[in-house]
Structure formats: structure tokens, C-alpha cells
Amino acid sequence: MPISMKNEAAIAGIGQTTYSKNSGVSELALACEAVSRCIDDAGISPSEVDGLVSYTLESSDEIEVAQNVGLGDLTMYSQVNYGGGAAVGLIQQAVMAVATGAANNVVVWRAMNGRSGRRMGQGASGVMMSSDLIHWSWYQVYGMLTPVSWVTLIANKYMHHYGVTAEHLAEVAIAQREYALNNPAAFGYGKPLSLDEYMNARMVSAPLRLYDCCQETDGGCALLITSTERARDMRQSPAVIRAVSQASTRGQEQMTSFYRDDMLSLPEMELAARRVYDMSGLGPDDIDAACLYDAFTTEVVMQLESFGFCQPGEAKDFVADGNLRLDGRLPNNTHGGLLSEAYIHGINNIAEGVRLVRGQSFNQPAKAEHVLVSSGVGVPTGALILGRD
């Protein structure tokens, strides 16, 4: 009988730095601040933390963070690959550690100077040799150097096939910006976005415009995962991890899964959906709110179908009907998301999932018993269902 991950662990602490365009401090400093705040939020001592997980993109080593924050002896540490696709994977690593006893209290984090430092998609020229560099080279040689340039080939095919228009995408962007207006930590705080502004903004990678794209952010965010039992004795009410899974499928590439027969769905996200629904015993009808990964507006639309909230091709109508709003069927990214809060590679969307379950969101829906969170779209990814204890 395999060890179950269902309901074994909970997120008991969240911590974040200020999100800005120029932090003025090192990525290590951001990491330490986020981790430290997360431990305080849980109300435990740093010496009780014995596991650490982050992204392969992270520039700060676990032992550097441990030294700075004064963590205890570490018995589990690992990193997860694939940029924003890693976010939920961090939680899976932590849950496995907690369920097996490899560690008791695991902190996962991401901290980056994503605007003032090394920006995503700046390309790499070919001196070193690896299968990863060869992968990117097929695209860089033609000038495809940014995430939006890769994403749009899939987005445009989907939009053309199902008749998705700029107005549909604008609704995703504007709904999330309106959430951000109430979130003081968000880039979009105090900055309303009108349909005119959306439409008149520059084309980036046609048909995607500026406001279809997420922020570039300096900041850090951390989460503490522990057993559900221990979480009940900590400071906050636990966000119980009902189910979590990573997901990568046949034909999977990093951002460029262009060679599958059709490109009208996200097979890796469908796998993630099957996994978390099976593990939790829940279905789309049980999900009250979501934080669907939103590096680009089209990703939100496509995922509504992956997770069974709509039939193929119907997500555009679901969006147009206002279902992502606070009084809609599925309030989504109620903090503003990657589009309008901050881009911390998706870990900040998990933090909002925790706030929703706790009842602490700046835009708290009437019901948030179960919240779905996904990680990066178009990369090896994963999904997570959080529930109220």
C-alpha cells in the first residue's frame, strides 16, 4: 500500500517580501526575508524547520538561507525544474517529505530580482552545450527569445480554432486588475485598467498585447508545509493539502510543445486535473475558487477546459459571462495573479490559495471551502487542491 499524500500535510505559513520593480537588495536577502516571515506567520521557531525546497532557477542555496535565518538541522532539501512549472512541484516535494518523515517542517520559496536583475527570456548564446541549450536554440535563432513568443504559437492556434477574441482576453486581464485594486501588495494596486487601455496597448507577440502578459517583479514568497496534525497547533488555521501532483505528458517540451497533433488543449494540465481530482475525491463542481497560472491571459482560458469547468471551446463564453469575478462561478486569482499582483513564478498564487482557504483574501468570496491552484502552463507543471480543515 503506497503512502497517501491526501490530507497528510497542510500549508501553515505564508510569507512575502515587498513586490517591486527594483528591490535594491540581493536575491538572497529577498529569500531570507520571505522565509523568515513565513516561519513567523506559522508561529514556530526557525530551529524547527528541517526541510527546504526551491526552484532550479533559484540563485540562493538552501544552506545560505539556513545560515541566515538560523534554521535547524536539515534532513531534506531539493530543487524543482521548469521555471513557473515548478511551483506546485515544491509542494509535492514537501508533502512527500512530511508524509514519509523525511522532514517535519518544510519551507519552500522563490525569490528573484525578476525585473532589476536577470529578466526571463533574455536568451543565452551558445558557448556551453546541453540538451536544454540546444532546445532553446531552435527558437532563439529566429528571434524567439521571450516566453510570450513561445506561448503565442499555441495561444493563436487555440484562439483561431475556437473564436477567442481580444475582448475575451481583456476580461481576464481586467477582472484580475480589479482584484488587485484591493490588494496593497499588488503592482496593480491603485492602477485601474480600462478596456480602451487594454486594446490600445502595444502588440507584443500578435495577437497578444501588453496586458495579456504578466508582471516582471523583484520579490520573494515562501510557504511552510507541515503535517496537518502539527498545523492545528500552529498560529493560523491550516490550509489542508487535499491533493497535489506534478504532470508532464508525451510530446512535452519546455514552452514549445509545438509538435503534438493538435494544439487545442493542454495535455499536461489535463493529467494534473485527473490526478488531483482522483486523489482528493473532488471534482470541478466542488472547487469554489481558483488560482490558475496566469503568465498570459490565454493560459487562464485554456485551463478552464483542462480542469473541467467548461467543455472544449466554451471557456471564452464562461469568461465573458463574468464567471472569474467575485460573484461568478469561479473567482480566479483574487489577489491579482501574476498579471496584476506580481510574478514570483507562481508561488504567490499558492499563497493566495492559502489566504482564500483561511478567509484572509483581500477579495474573499462567499465560499472558499476548496481552492484549486496550478503551476506553469506550457511546461512540465502540476496542480494542487487546498481545503479548509
Next chain:
Amino acid sequence: MEQSSRIKPPMGPDNGWWWQEVANDVLPIQRCKNCQVLRHPPRPMCDQCRSMEWDFVRAGGGGAVFSYTVLEHPQFPGYSYPIIIVLVDLEEGTRITAELVDCDPGEVEFGMAVTVRIQEDSDGFKLPVFYPVIAQEGE
């Protein structure tokens, strides 16, 4: 002076041969020697039969636009904008990512017939690009 050349691919055992063929004005498609299945982008192993023996066929160059985007921003040195990027379904099978040239960005369409040309940059680097097949008058 502005950097005038595109980012070149690293040339390893799994991809260098492909660029070498392009430098000889050929658009190659890797083929499994064991099961004859074509594959692109090139890889060391056939995912159908796990053979590591392969050769290649010369693509005729014809194909159809499966999807596209027009890159307008941000603009990097070494490239001229706007850039039309296309996924082309080749007539032989397999799909390739490349630039579409000789086409107004407003004219590109899904399913559009295109054909390949090996383009040479001013620094001598060669790469495949596609251009629209215009139906001859009277056809």
C-alpha cells in the same frame, strides 16, 4: 555599432549535423533507420522503437502554416522586426518552427501554402525560412 547577427545555435552531436546540411542548402528531416519514422527537432533516439540509428531525408520544402505569431516587442539586436514566426507542417510529415518572409504581417493565414528557402545572413550563417506560394496567374 549594433550587433548585427542572430543568436547562433550551439553545435552538438544531436543537432550540429542538421545545421551542416542547411549550410549545404538542404532542409533535412531526421529519419529512424530501423522504423523509418521521421522526427523533428532532431534527437538521438527514436521514441517509437528506441533505435539510435538514423539518417535523414531531404524535404521538398513545401508545407502549410499550422500556427503563427508576429513578434513586435521587445526588439533584440541582430533581428529585424516585425518577425513572422510560423509552425509549418511539411508535406513529408513533421512540423518545423521558422520565419516567414516575403509576406506582409497582415497577410499571413492559417493553412497558407508556403515553401522553404535557405537564407544566408551577411555573416554567412544559413538558416531555413519560408515564403508564401503564390498561385500562378491562369491556374
